[in-house]
Amino acid sequence: MNILEQICADKRIEVEERKKFQSLEALQAMLPDIGNRPDFVQALRAAPMGLIAEVKRKSPSAGLIREPFSPSEIAKGYEANGASAVSCLMDHKYFGGGAEDFSEVRNAIEIPMLYKEFVVDSWQIAHAKTMGASAVLLIVGALTDEELARFIKEIQILELQPLVEVHDREEMQRAIDAGSDCIGINNRNLKTFVTSLDTTFELAAMAPAGCTLVSESGIKTPEDVVLLKKAGAHAILVGESLLREPDPGVAAKQLLSRI
Secondary structure (H helix, E strand, O other): OOHHHHHHHHHHHHHHHHHHHOOHHHHHHHHHHOOOOOOHHHHHHOOOOEEEEEEOOEEOOOEEOOOOOOHHHHHHHHHHOOOOEEEEEOOOOOOOOOHHHHHHHHOOOOOOEEEEOOOOOHHHHHHHHHHOOOEEEEEHHHOOHHHHHHHHHHHHHOOOEEEEEEOOHHHHHHHHHOOOOEEEEEOEOOOOOOEOOHHHHHHHHHOOOOOEEEEEOOOOOHHHHHHHHHHOOOEEEEOHHHHOOOOHHHHHHHHOOOO
């Protein structure tokens, strides 16, 4: 079992436990009272290069990334320095995130938020809406074709944006076949954790016309951003390289300085 399979197996257990305290029906009952958040794709497309800046304590590949860690202060710094959106990790066991971090960030900023999670159940999609998300991550490598198509529809029905993540040609084709209009190319192979921007350079050419393309992981310098823009990326998702800097917000501004 690779790390992605292990995380998803643990996630299914976690979601079943959470349903005991808050059922899907209870979440759905809240939905009519939830207002729409700012449009995710519109925010990304409004900038020369959209930046989804990430709030993340740790990861299986990097270990502990930042300590002390204030989700709201980090997010406010991102917003003040030109980020288009903020990604917040929902997984606690492997990434140190969770609903508390998401709520803290949501209350601190106005820009769209990505519910960054290993989605394996409709419960998580309804939860994302109640938390004030604008977009929900779907990882193609974690889902069957049937699950992928169903979850995309469920997210869209709630007027949220699915960000469909791929990391190879086969997954890219599956995302396209499922009708994805916002695709994230993860430069980090979630099965091996090897990272290369070549993944974006290779897969970007497959993207259909009109699709919003996001390059994720391994983006460290303004020069990387220039190359990714030339390759066809409309936005980037960056976490670790910003969070390791003394001031992540200033680092975000610097990353976009050549665009």
